[in-house]
Amino acid sequence: MTVEEICRKAKEHVPSIALAPSRSMNAMLQAAAAALRANTMYLIDENGRDIEACTRGPQFIDRLRLNRERIEGIAAGLEKLIALPSPVGEVMERYTTPNGMEISRVRVPLGVIGIIYEARPNVTADAIGLCIKSGNAVVLRGSKDAIHSNRAIVSVVKEAIAKLKLDPEFIQLIEDTDRASSLALMKMNGLVDVIIPRGGAALIRDAVQNSTVPIIETGTGNCHVYVESSASILMATNILVNAKTQRMSVCNACESLVVDEVIAKSFLPFAIGVLREKGIEVRGDQKTRQLVPDVTPATEEDFFTEYLGPVISVKIVRDVSEAIEFINEHSSHHSEAIVTKNAAFAERFLNEIDSAVVYVNASTRFTDGFEFGFGAEMGISTQKLHARGPMGLRELTSYKYQVRGNGQVRG
């Protein structure tokens, strides 16, 4: 099938999931989880074919690998969705107009969601689960490196749904993984309602540049921790170390430290020492290097870089105004934190920093659908349209207006 035929098929089968009662959604999730568990050996075999064919490095292969434990994790993830309420059908507001029409704004699924992603087979099952519970049809376009794994997961899940005598065709996988298929998916206006690219910066940029279907930009995180002059040095160090080192390869990890001049002398040599103990390379501006001479010089490019690894950039500023200006200019508008005891500065930071999530005295690592209590996560949006920050089930919905009248016409 061509990409267009695949998308048309997904769209034709939208009603089978969009209008499905909650108990059918849950039955699908339960059956999918059970089937993935029951087919563990088959999934590991198919995944083995991908791993055998893969010529990439060990980190890449690690992300690609499925084993017993990971398949159990994927199945458990689907089961967790069962307990969450489906957002579909929620009446967001209801009112009566002066001429007597009752207007209801009702949450509805988006329709067909296209997911373009990299060599992580778990995304295949995650995305299917989130789309089931939010009532959306889904077109999956994973990477070539994971094609056998993806095909196996999709076929196991669809068979399990079919066995319930429910229609599984709202789930579609594009098996053709060349560049043309990704570009074609991005042009399926009228068949696909939104595309969510999940992966690295290059993938996101490609979607921004080429998609005529609306997209939700996710995941680029050049996150800052700002230590204001009144901060507790201990709290600042704890938050900095957690934000930078607790998990370095993720989008909510800290990439840049901003420090007030007056606290830098007491805080920075200590903080840099702790970071270095954790194996972090520190790159600083001129003022930082005056305080700690053996710090590598940071270039302007450093301050725009999402390292996703053991490097951090450091900038010393005069005051909260310069800090806010510096962060708004360099950040990717994902997550930023201030450490301070000054309530007025905290409020200024909360209001003036233009990012999806802004923290006072907490680590940026909390930007996550599960930590936020959503019970699920499709990614972190860094755009302002539609959804911002962690996206759970609610963020995978739209709404419609239902108007009930008794013959009203416009005068």
Next chain:
Amino acid sequence: MTVEEICRKAKEHVPSIALAPSRSMNAMLQAAAAALRANTMYLIDENGRDIEACTRGPQFIDRLRLNRERIEGIAAGLEKLIALPSPVGEVMERYTTPNGMEISRVRVPLGVIGIIYEARPNVTADAIGLCIKSGNAVVLRGSKDAIHSNRAIVSVVKEAIAKLKLDPEFIQLIEDTDRASSLALMKMNGLVDVIIPRGGAALIRDAVQNSTVPIIETGTGNCHVYVESSASILMATNILVNAKTQRMSVCNACESLVVDEVIAKSFLPFAIGVLREKGIEVRGDQKTRQLVPDVTPATEEDFFTEYLGPVISVKIVRDVSEAIEFINEHSSHHSEAIVTKNAAFAERFLNEIDSAVVYVNASTRFTDGFEFGFGAEMGISTQKLHARGPMGLRELTSYKYQVRGNGQVRG
């Protein structure tokens, strides 16, 4: 200035409107309204230069024309916004996580909104007013035919704001009106947060195809009225005539009538007679022409056409299932109405029709921000992402998460 310089200037001045207190927004609106009134003669003169240069037809020139009455209408429109609450700062939800962080979801402006529009100078002032009250910077890119009018309106409004000792530079007009400037604006990712095209189908299509900045699709309305077999013939006729003829050039006007077979014989000859009295040309499918032989044959293209004028297409269907299928296939997902006495069919129509606004026993003409009680309108969204249906001030906002902690780190 280049388009990029103009957009950069708008972005630099975002804080002056995004962080403005409500009383400053209102002072700006009041001053702008007063200044437009005080400069009526200047505006009419500048508009005269546009009209003199215009080689288009009388309808086009009518939309382009500013006169005393219209300028008063524009000023009154700005004043109406004063009474509306600004959506900025609304706490949409607030909760505390198990580890004690307080998470607030707070409504914030989108940032910089780009508006691309046609030769209607009133849109210039409307858009400025809506952006002021929603806290957004705005980059206006009107058409060549209205450039003197647009320049005059923008300069009058900006001078009025400057006289209040407030910063007017969050309002920017692209004076260069060739195609390249519009294309350039559509590529200003990082400087412009959203583009709203306001105008005909060609303009919208151009933005969908070329914009890498997220857009909100507005305004194409191939709206249906469906007369179900149990409908009151009188109510159906009133709703149909209102939806088709009350104002034909607008997106919420009816373009297609769908009628149940069993009611067609009693309803259709009568309804077609009434439509013809109103000067409407009727184009029908074969079954329609069996009932009313002198009806023009409708082509498949007719059923996809937004006439915006005195033509309507008619389709006879077996039942509500065929009606829903037919409408979902042909509509532009704007507004559709069912006329029925059957509550179950009404609910099916409300749930299964995939359009922004779905009516039971009321005219499609009500799809309008003012009729919906929003007090203002930026357009009607026909996409599902971000906003659907009438867009008021709320739909011109995003949100951010503000998290208040006391040293929390992730375990």
